Amino acid sequence: MEALFDASVQEVSRLLGLTDAEKSVLEDADAAASELVTSEFESYVQRKYNDQVPVILRRHNLMGVPIASKYGGRGARQLVQALFMERMGQVGMGVVTFADVHQCLGSLVIQDWGNEEQRSRYLPRAATGDVVLAYGLTEPEAGSDPGSLKTTFVRDGSSYRLTGSKYLISNGSVATNMIVFAYPAEGGKGPSAFVVDTKQKGFEVDMRLEEKVGLFTSDTSLLSLTDLAVPKEDLLGVEGKGFSVAYSALLNGRIGIGSGCVGVMEDCLNQVRERATSRVQHGKPIGKHQLIQKQVAFIESSLESCRWLVYRAALKKDEYEKDISNLALRGEADRLSAVAKYMSSRSAFESADRALQIFGGFGYSIMSPVAKHFLDTRVARIYEGTDEIMELKIASSVLGREFEAYR
Amino acid sequence: MQLHLDGSNSIMAPSESVYSLLTDAAFLATTLPDAEDVHVLDKTSLEATIKVRVAVVSSKLRIKMAVTATQPPTNASLAVTGTGSGSNMQISSSFELSGSSPTTMKWMADADITGVMAGLGSTLLKGFASKKVAEIFEGITKAIEERAK
């Protein structure tokens, strides 16, 4: 196993215990990550979606990491999912984004909110990769404030018809199915969640958003739904309760993104260790210059402080899973997942920046692996809740609901 | 920056002919992929310009390859030095043969890379180098098997 990942796995195993089946998921993750390195970098340099991610994850039976084993998945608890994402993060946030959306925002939502018929219909195929999921909350006019969604649905006999536009959707043009949130056209209740078939008439990929700052290897699309028929069997959860579905997905997803960012910091540390000990300037390896050591110390400290923060959020989520009527536990898991994502994404971005500085001029080249992290990691401070939204959420969790500034 | 690679290949040929071809510069010269301007200097050394591709960027390296030690009929060492496109590399590699028809060739290589290419880091270079090395050994295996027919 890659050394830093191996150290994480050993430590978690020693302190918290990992079963043989869990260790085998993580060994598979390590093998898949090693295989992903070249295609991920090649796609990044060519600024294109890495279509090898689902192929390689599938080959290692990793498409359904958190899906229960009775539906054909690996049945990973959140802690193991976090370790899996940590290893993917070493390869890059493009891989993390694909896996996080398909697994944490997609599969887990169907597992948590779907009825038995929906779970049996979707989850076995999501575990093999025959179903690839996307999550469509954001719209051109609704980002941080999902209350302003414009996508609507009308009831039409035994189906619903959805109309609207979904913006900045990861996996949007490669997914077979997407979780979509829409308000009733007649107004009234809150939004509802649906599992939409992207091959249906009325589903259109308007644009693949390729002109991004980074994250080229992840598909991001602008989608339109025009009178799209969704059978009544694909309503997810209770009509009008779509926000509960959306927010529970984000709770899972934020732990996934935080874990991916831990992996980014690990790779930054690996890269700078190698560079600082081999690059010689002023007669000695640059790692012997104290100002370089300051940057190394920052990356190492950021990594160590975020690693257990992410594991703690995952453990809290696992604790809540065992007692799902306990709302106080849910609140704690929600708060910790926001703290973990907020700290890890900022620390990973700053670590990538400092790693780039250690690499000097080569660090500024598109061919530098740390420059890739620098470009790819920035988005983690935006998607699944911006820095500012995380700050508001964390502050109100301390001050009380009456202080929720975004209400 | 240091890089270690190892692996093994199975070659459907008698071990004596595998050994003599693997230590023969004139034969090795015919198996180098993407090579230009190949000069066999003597029985055990050659020079060539090879194209190295990482992602979409390819650069040219002038290499010198020499068989440095032989312990027939099973072991030998090769040294490769390369310079070009702002990069330098020194590779020391060795192989060990066992069995015969098929002959198992266990090999390993330690590379020391400096200059521009070193900036890519060992994680990435290992990924690309493993592919390239697999391609080289596939070529060698095929060529030996052709000769043995």
Ligand SMILES: Cc1cc2nc3c(=O)[nH]c(=O)nc-3n(C[C@H](O)[C@H](O)[C@H](O)COP(=O)(O)OP(=O)(O)OC[C@H]3O[C@@H](n4cnc5c(N)ncnc54)[C@H](O)[C@@H]3O)c2cc1C
């Ligand atoms: C590459 C990429 C992939 C994505 N993938 C997905 C996906 O798969 N599915 C999906 O649904 N969405 C996805 N998104 C969308 C992402 O979640 C949104 O971009 C994000 O939630 C912010 O929304 P916005 O872009 O509309 O910004 P806005 O909400 O317009 O915010 C603009 C700025 O105002 C700040 N702001 C907003 N409200 C407040 C407030 N109350 N107080 C203080 N500051 C505030 C924000 O923090 C931000 O700095 C993706 C985005 C990107 C870039």
